[in-house]
Amino acid sequence: MATLTLIQAVNDALRTAMKNDPNVLVFGEDVGPKGGVFLATEGLTKEFGEKRCFDTPLSEDGIVGAAIGMAVNGLKPVAEIQFQDFIFPAFDQIVSEAAKLRYRSGGQYTCPMVIRTPYGGGIRGGLYHSQSGEAYFCHTPGLKVVVPSTPHDAKGLLLASIQDPDPVLFLEPKALYRSVKGEVPEGNYTVDLSTLRTVREGKDVTVICYGAMVPVCERAAARAAERGIECHIVDLRTLYPLDEDGVLEAAKRTGRVVVVHEAPRFCGYGGEISALIAENIIEYIEAPIARVTGFDTPFPNTLEHHYMPDERRVLDAIEHVAAY
Amino acid sequence: MATLTLIQAVNDALRTAMKNDPNVLVFGEDVGPKGGVFLATEGLTKEFGEKRCFDTPLSEDGIVGAAIGMAVNGLKPVAEIQFQDFIFPAFDQIVSEAAKLRYRSGGQYTCPMVIRTPYGGGIRGGLYHSQSGEAYFCHTPGLKVVVPSTPHDAKGLLLASIQDPDPVLFLEPKALYRSVKGEVPEGNYTVDLSTLRTVREGKDVTVICYGAMVPVCERAAARAAERGIECHIVDLRTLYPLDEDGVLEAAKRTGRVVVVHEAPRFCGYGGEISALIAENIIEYIEAPIARVTGFDTPFPNTLEHHYMPDERRVLDAIEHVAAY
C-alpha cells in the first residue's frame, strides 16, 4: 500500500479504471496535456492516448451532454468539471437529462457516467472557486452524490462510482487535495456507495459531516474530549441516496446532534438530516438539532476564514447541545 | 373589486405595473401575440407595443441573461419562463449571476428583476411540465422566491416583486391558475414579501404549506375538524428569505407540525422548515415533525394522482401527529 494524498488517490483511481476497462474515457477542460488544474488527470493522456483522455471546448453543457450520449451508447465517461462553481451551465443536462433518462425511457436507456468536480472553500477562491453545491443535486432523484474525505475512500468511492449503473456526481473536497495523506491499496477495490463511515465513537454528541468538514469536526471533537465531551462522528460519504438507517442509528446513540457543512444553511443538506431525525426518532432527541454551516451569503474572498465553519464554531455547537 | 382567477390576477398585475412604470418590460417565449401558453400576458403586446411585451428566441439562458443586463441598465424586466421545468438552462444566469451581482460588485451593480414561471403538477404534464423546483432556488442567497396561492396575493405579491430592488423568482401554481377565484383590488397595491399568511387558526396541529398545496391542506383541515382536530394553517408566500419568526410562532402554537409540498422530499424545502423548528424550538415540539411531499422520483404522468400529495395524505399526517 502506498501513502497518497487525496488528489493522488483520485489520479490512481482514474488510471486503475482506465486500465481495467477500455470503455472508460476521461475528458473535460484542461485535463489532457496540462493534466487538469489540480493535476487529477496528470499523465493519463500520455498513458492512454488522446482518444481516452482529452480536452474539450469550454462548455460544461457540452461536456455533460456528450457524456450522456457516450454513456447511452456503451462508453463509461468520467467527465471533469473544473470547479463545481462552473457546473451550472450543465445543470439542465444533469438534472433534466442524466438524472431522468432511465425513468423516462422505462429503463430502455441508461447513463452510467461520473462527473468529478472539486468543491468547497479554503483556497481563497472567492465567490466562484469555493462553492459547495451538494444540496442542489441531492434534491434530484436519479442522481447519486458522493463526497470522499480520505485518500482511501476517494479511490474506492470513485472506482465504485465508475462501476455504478447510474449517473454519479463525485464531489472532491479541494481543501483536502494535498492536506490529507493516507494509505491507499493498489489496484482495483471499491467502497460501497450506500453506507456511511464511523470516524470516531462517542456517547455524548453525534456529529454528522462529510468532505472537507470531516477533519474540522475531528479537531473539534478532540478539543471537546479535553472538556469531557465524547463525540460520535460519522462521515456520510454518499450523500444521495443516503444511508438513512445509519444516520438515525448514529443520532440515537447520543440523542444530541450537530450537523456540519460548508454550504449555506438555508435549504442546505443539513436541513434534510435534521428533518429526517425530527421526523423519525424525535423521541430520542434531547437537545436542539444544531447546524454549523456557511452563512447564507455568497462566498467571500478575503474573509473566507470567517465564513467557513471552523473547529471553533463546531466546538461551540457541540458544547451547546451537550450542555442542553 | 373584481373577482378574478389567479391567472387573471397575474395578468392584471402585469398590466398595472406596465401602466405605472414605462421601464417595466415583459418578455419570454410566446408571451407576445399568443399571450403566453397560459394567457398570463394576453393583450399586453397590443396595449403596450412590442418593444414592451415581446417574444424571444428559444433560450432561457438568453431570456434571463438579457434580463440581467436590462435590469443593470435601468429597466425593470419581468421575464417569463414557459414552464419552471425549462428554467434549468438559465440556472447559471440565475444562481451565479442575478443572485450574486449586488454582492460581488460591492453594491455597485444590482439587478431588480422578476422571473415568473408556472410550477407544479396536476395537469398531466409528466416529468417536464410538473416540477416544483423551489428548493434549488431557496438555497441561493441573493434571490427572493415567492409563491402565491390566491388571486389577491398573486397580484399583490407580483407587484411587490416588480418593485423590489432584488431579483425575485415568482413561482405560479399552475394547478390553481383557473381553479381558484377571489376578489382582487383594482390598481396598484402590494403584499409584503416578508410575512406569511395565516389561512386558518387552530390549536391542535400546525400545517405549513404554500402554493397549490394550500387548498389541499385546507380541505384536509376541514376533514380533520370533522374528527375533532383543529388545524392552524400558514401559507408561507415568500419562501426565501423566509418569515422565520412567523413559522416558529405558528409551530409553537400547537407543538405538532406537518409540512406539505409537492416537490420531492429529500433536500426539499420542507426539510428546512423541520430543521428550523428542531433547531430553535424543539422544547415546544410534542410529536414527530411530519412531511407530506412528492415522492423521491421524477414526476410521473399517468399516475400523477398517486404521486402528488392529496388531502388524504395530508390528513393521514395530521392525524398521526395529533395522536402522537
Add this chain to the structure above:
Amino acid sequence: MTSTAPRTVIQPDGAAKPRDVGLSDKELIHAYRTMLRVRAFDETCLKLQRSGRIGFSIPNRGVEATQVGAAAALKKTDWLFPSYRDFGMALYHGISAEAMMHNMYGDALDSAKGRQMPVHFSFTDPIRFFSISSPIGTHIVQAVGAAYAMQYRKEKHVVLASFGDGGTSSLGFHSGLNFAGVWKAPVIFLCQNNQWAISCPSEKQTASDGYAVKAEAYGMPGVLVDGNDLLAVHQAVSEAAERARKGGGPTLIEARTFRMGGHSTSDDPTKYVPKAMVAEWEKKDPVARFEKFLKKRKLWTEKQREQWYAEAMAEVDAASKAAQATPRPALETIFSDVYATLPAHLRRQGQQAFDIAKRHGEAEAGDGAFPL
C-alpha cells in the same frame, strides 16, 4: 427568408432530377405509405384528443416528407435522436403504430411506462429511437456523444439528431455542433425549419439568413433543402451519412417546410399564423408532391392511394383500440427505474403509496404489498 434556394429533386412536373433517386421502387412505396400512415396516426390522435381519450398530441401535417425522407437515408444500425414531431421516422423504421399508441395513452404497455406525456416516445428496436425529452435541444449534444462512441469503436454507423428551427437557439445546439465539429463526429444535424417555434416566427428566432448557414460557425457543411420534397431530403441526408461513415464528420441540414397545424393540441395557431402563409404552403403539400413523382414513375394511382390509406387507418384504429383496452401502468412504476436498484428510501415511500391506495380500495394497489 434565405437568398439561396433550397435543393430540390422533384420538379414541378413530377420528374426527378437526378433521375436516379437512390431508392428502389419498393423503398419509394414504403416511404409513401409511411407518409400516409403518419397522416392516419396524426389525424386519429387529434380526434382522440378532442374526444378526451388522450391528453395531448402534436400535429405532424406538412412535415411528413422531411421526416420520412431523412429516415429513409438511415440504416437500422444507425441511431435516431428525434424530436416529438417525428412520427414518420419511427413508422418508417418499423416501430408499430400500436407501440406508439400505447405511449399516447400512457398505459401499461407504453415502453416509457406511462411516465411521459404523449409523443415522448422511446424505442430501441428495430432501430434506436432515443427517448424524447421535453426540454428543447438537450438531445442534440447527446447525439454527438453517442456518435463519438461509434467513432471510438470504429463502427461505421451514424447518428441523426432532429430538431426544429427553435431548437437552434438552444444550448444543446451550440455545444452539440461545436463538439461535433472538433471531434469530426459521425452525426447529421437535421434542422426541420417549419417556420414556427410555437408562435415565434423565424425572424424573431434568429437574424441569420436561414439555418443552414449556421454550419460555418462550427466548421461543417451546411445544406439547405426543400423539406417538402422527400427525395431532396433523402438525398441530402444520404450524402451527409455517407460522408460521416467515411470519417468526414458532421453536416447541418436545414429542411425548409411548414407546420400546417397548431404547435400542439393545446395551441390555437390562428392567433399568430397569417392565413396567406397557410394557403401558400397548402399548395406545396409534401404528400401530393410525392404522389406526382410516383405517378410519373407509374407507381401510383388514386385507387391505390385509397386502399393504402384505408389500410393505414385500419392499422391506427386497431392500435388505438388496443391501447384503450390496456390498463394503467402498475403503481410500482412510480418508484422503479429511478435507479438500477431500488434504494431503501424509495422502498419505504413505495410501501406508503401502496398502503394508502389499499386503504382507499384503489385497484392498482393489489394486495397492498409493494412488489419491488
Add this chain to the structure above:
Amino acid sequence: MTSTAPRTVIQPDGAAKPRDVGLSDKELIHAYRTMLRVRAFDETCLKLQRSGRIGFSIPNRGVEATQVGAAAALKKTDWLFPSYRDFGMALYHGISAEAMMHNMYGDALDSAKGRQMPVHFSFTDPIRFFSISSPIGTHIVQAVGAAYAMQYRKEKHVVLASFGDGGTSSLGFHSGLNFAGVWKAPVIFLCQNNQWAISCPSEKQTASDGYAVKAEAYGMPGVLVDGNDLLAVHQAVSEAAERARKGGGPTLIEARTFRMGGHSTSDDPTKYVPKAMVAEWEKKDPVARFEKFLKKRKLWTEKQREQWYAEAMAEVDAASKAAQATPRPALETIFSDVYATLPAHLRRQGQQAFDIAKRHGEAEAGDGAFPL
C-alpha cells in the same frame, strides 16, 4: 488558422494605412502610455503574487494592443462588459491603478469589498466597467440586455462585450449573439483570440475557420483584425460602434493575438504551449509595433519611453503600497449587499460571527456588535 488575413493598419515599416488613424496625437500618446501602464501593472502583480502579497493574477502581456485599441474607440457614456484580462480597458478610461490594486489585495477600499478574487474588477466611474464574473461567457448576453436598454431609451450609446476564444463555446456567446442579432442591439462583441483557453488551443475549441466567421450564424458582420495592431483594433471597433449608434446593430470582431504568459499565476504554460509559437509571437510584440508607428510619426523616442515607463512603474508602486497599507474589509461585509436590506436571518448570522470573533479577540469584531 484562418484563410483570410486579419485587417491591419500599421505596416511593417511603421506607416499607417490609412494615414488618418482616427486618433489625435494626444490620444495616440495616451493609448501608448496606457500600454506601458498595463505592462507595469502586470509585471508588478506577477511579482506581488510570487512574493505572496497577493493570491493570484492574470498576465496581460501580448494582448495590450487589443484592449487599448478597443477601449480607445469608446466614449465614457458607453459601457464595458469586460473579461478578467482587460487591464488596459480600465486604465485607458481613467480607472486608477490604485483602485485596481485595492481589488488585487481584496482590501477594505476594494470597490468589490474584498469579496471577489483578484482581477475581478467592478467600476462605475469614469466609465461603466461592469463587475467581472468568473463563469465564462455569462456577461456576453448580459451586455445585450444592457444594450437593449440603451436602444429602448433611444440613447446613442453602445456596449462592448469582451471575451476570449474559449468564451465562444459558452452558452452566453450563443444566446448573446443570437439575441443581439434579432434585436439589432447596439453591442460590439470583441473576441480576443489569444489562441488559448488555459491549455486548450483553438483547434480543439472549434472547427470553424477562426472566430469572426461565427458572425454569419447570427446575421451580423464579422471582422477579423490583427489584435497586435492597436490601430487596426481601434478602427474595427470604431466602425462597429458607429454602425451600432446609427441603429445598424451588432458586430462580432475577432482580434487575433497571443497570450505571451501563462493563463494565470497558477498556470505553467511550458507544459502545453510550443516554444516556437512563443518565439514567433515575441517578434510581433504589440507595444514594439506601436512604437514603430509612433516613431515614424515623431511621437516617440527611446528616452521618452523610459521616462513614461518609470512614471507608470511609480504609479503602480504607489498603488501597491497604498493597498498594502489598507486593512482588510470589515467583518460585516460578509453579510451586507446580499440584498438591498439586511434580512432578519442574516442579522442573526452576522451577530453570531461577531460574537465568535469577539470571543477570540479578533480585531475585525470591534466591540462585537453587528453594525448593520
